[in-house]
Amino acid sequence: MNSGFDDGLAHWQATGASDSFSVVEFEGRKVLLGMKDGQDKQRVIGQSFPAKPGEAYELTAEMCPVELSGWSGVSLHFYNEKGDLIDSTPNWQPSLARDWSRPVIRSRAPAGTVKGKVVFFINGTGKAYWDNPKLTLLPPVPIKDKADVTITVTDKVTCADFQGFGYEDDGWFYNEHNAKHGVNEADAKIREARIEWMNPDNVRMFFWNMEWNPAQDWKTFDWETNNMRSHYRTLDLYQKIGTAINVAGVEWGHTNAWPEPKLLANGFGELLEHLIKTKGYNCIKYWTFSNEPDGYFNTSCGDFNKYVQYHIEMKKEIARRGLDVKIVGSDDMITDWFDRCLNTPAYNDAVDMYSTHIYIHKDKIDLANNLFAERVGKLEAKTGAGKGKGKPWTIGEYGFRDERFVPPYTNPFSEDYPYAIHNQGFVIDGLNQGVASFQYWCIHEMYYVDPDNRMLFGLWNYKDRDWGIRPVYHSMANFCRLTEVGDTVYRCTTTQPDVKASRVGNVLFWVNGSGTAKNIQVKGADLKSANIMTEETLEGERECGQTVAEFKGNVLRVPASSFGHAILKQLN
Template sequence: MSAGKREAEGISYLSITVPETVAPAWPRYIHKVRELVPGALISFEAGVSSPVTRDGAGAYITVEFLDSEGKRIALQQSDMVSNESAWQHVEALAAVPANAAEGLLCLVFNGIGEGRFTDPHLEILPPESPNLEADTAVVHIQKEAAGGTLLGIGFEDDGWTYNQDNREKGVGEADWNIRESRIAWMRPDLVRMFFWYKDWNPSGDWKTFDFETDNMRSHYRSLEVYQRMGCPVIVTGVEWGLKDPYGEPESCAAALGTLLEHLIRERGFTCVRYWTLTNEPNGYFARTGYDFNRYRELHRLVAEQIRQRNLSVEIVGSDDAMGTAWFNRCVTDDSYYASCGVMSSHFYVQYSGANRIMRHLLNRRLQALEKKPNPLPFVVAEFGFQDHRSTVNLNPIMETYDYALWTMEFAIDGLNRGARGFSIWCLHDVWYPRVFMGYGLWRFKDENWRLKPVYYAWSALTRLTERGDSIFPCSVEPGGTVRAVGVGKRVVFWVNPVSRPYIVEIQGMRHFSEDLSGRAVVDDNHPETSWMAYIFEENHPEDDRYEGRAVPLKDLKFEAPPRSYGYIVPAALLDNEPSAESAGNGSL
């Protein structure tokens, strides 16, 4: 292995080169940052390229934090660049944890080949401080709706709940009834579902199909739930364990067209409204050696399959994770962008300063879309918060009440900024094919399907919103207090992440005045129509139908307790809700 300073085409860069005689590892350059301020935001950027990468992830940058004993307590990394000679701008963002003693800025290469790094840039922004002096927070509901209506709020349900992996653990009809009852109560309007290519094309030849495997039958029962509810589903491909899955683009596209037609026409699942090629293409797809030209070609071919088969399916584009490089390429490539109907990304961040980082990543994407003459709607297709214990399939921090607060705060911030759909990862703890997934809103059977605190926050968002709702952004004075957003002229979601109470005053209710039927509930003649605030705090009844503690607004004011969240609705709204058994959010 060699490392050093190089120059090519007038650009000086640092290089890490790993020959075939050396086993792939993670060699890196390290710059240490001391005198850290907890809560400060570190933005580390660089130009990265990797002309050749084999057997590894490629070149990328990281921001890491160590405690006083030298143990790593947090890490954020950029996009990974592999088999790309052109310079790619990448960024790693991280908030300084409270117990961080030292920060590391790292230039990393993983694999055989070469990683190149140029023009590194560091910016440290001061912490965001809560406003502890104010007693009142005034929420101003914007009079006019923001652009774009809601596509839906829902979750990842990867469809394997009814398969052999779960039945072997004793999961049966009584358990599935609990699951389906909770889904009906939540009334999602957007569900994302993995379809592993091996489940329906076991050989990987794109020609020999088996639509009656145990895993596919499990998917069908899952789809039946959403078909009954009128809930749109995103079919998302995953290629685990396949060798060269995208080596024959025409065959691949024809097979995907066959899958979609089988689901929609032969099985009758008209709830299948969206399709995504592959999960997080800036990960597996790029690391495997496929380039963006192949990515664009596959989407063009599948779009043609959808047209030829006359299927009502829109393509969800990008579906990248974290860094903006891949997303920006998808948006600026006119041919690729024209094949898409929706754009999406995934966000997973360390809990310290999490929503500040998410806002930054979200703003970068929305700004890129705003430059287009025809901005497509943007959906957060996966998101979550992590700590040093988190892995790709386990996330103990989801057991905390903080996770519920962060989740509500992120959804409110996202809606205010322009996101028009959310899918949280994921619905419930479940066994994937031979792998346990522990990122759910409730635990597995061995813990009696116990609810996690985030379930209550997310179910409020899914129950009280509808596909097609208008979004009414809210500003709050003073800043550093509560956050809020209006949805559908009938509900205001709010969160108080601060460790003190505020009197919350709502301004703008006169024009924010319709219930689910479109009937005006506030007008000039009846300005004091009864509104109720529903409040969630850390300790509340463990009931999967719990709606929050109801408090009537007086003069359009209520007190938001420390570290609480909830929603404001007309008093009669929840009394008139459809039952969970009959709920359905609309026709397909």
């Protein structure tokens, strides 16, 4: 493709108002300028390229929004023979300040693809510049389908600051909305027994600003709202079982969401001190300023300097109040917000760890490996993470999707057995690359603060379907209950990419994502026992599947499309 704009707009086609784009001199070079002066449809310009189903691409481009109240971005599109758009993967940077960035997009052409397109877009009011787009065809994943696979447990430590496993539980199960749908104490006992058995290491929990500061002034607090009482009941259990809680702020409907930094820090300080010192919930160990700030914060406020200052003031507030709480940074949606945070010294000094949210299409899950390696590598270079010091990187929310996905409430794919296989493989890949923690979205179906819409994601269903367990529950439960914060994570290699494993402590988590049975030869560690799960053997809400206690030649024989874990005889 044309990788620059020295030749003007040759090979580029604008959609809609073509006069919105031009090539100009900017900072000593020719770049693409996009301008928009209203809130009508976004402006788009693109360059097409031939593509085939299954091909994976990486797209990068330099991007600089200037005084933009809205979004500018880059996207990778795929089209079928009818010219219909069948897949798009965007990356954006909303900003009011001039700031060059280089977002990265990785995507795979879906079935039916005949053409791809590199797209630049601008939405809102303002202008943006782009330059140096680079499109790379990624090497295909080698296809091997032999019956014998070798997995080697190496002595390479991928994460020296392992934070464990958990999920999102936003604490509203006991509120009035769920009670109106018939949720009672018998239902609570089912939920609480499952949580105790899973024994999660950490849980991310929304605290809606309106539920503890309904006056919206950051000074007047109501600690006994219906939702806050639901939080307390939720926290009672996590306090009992020793689960670390991440208090994450959400602003829905708050008309004074971005006050001056010291006022906001004092407000959140009051919340944390009330929960920890007054209520006694010393299980609260983390604080996140705002859910996915590269979205709502950036479109409603857009002042990155103020965002940095919020974290600086909160760090002071936590110290002033003598609270043992760490600050989680970035919390991005795989945008360059992460790089912006990491490369701002004052912000990097204020936070203790970084978080990213991932909701990836089922046909692109393997591409997450590139993201894992990229971001862990950046943190190692910047902070020393992965070497026993520095700042860890966590997956603060994640899930997978297919064509039925309708955010924010609906994801039917999460009820299917392949979802469990994808979960096992995704987590194993992350562990092997050095990801420090995973929080699955989310614990189970429930009503949140909206009485008319139920969150349909989860590890199990709602009361109207008898709290039925979903297959992914068994994958996530074993990750939670068989690991501990501080465990050592070791990289495992494989001779077939769809059969893989990772070792956490003395547990080897594995998955066979292929359609055939495999003989897994384990090297570097001796097998003591193993658990094998298939769609046919999943049952109940505790341990299930097939248990294996004898191994000939340290070989684990597993069926097609299966997952599980093995206990190792000793640590290396």
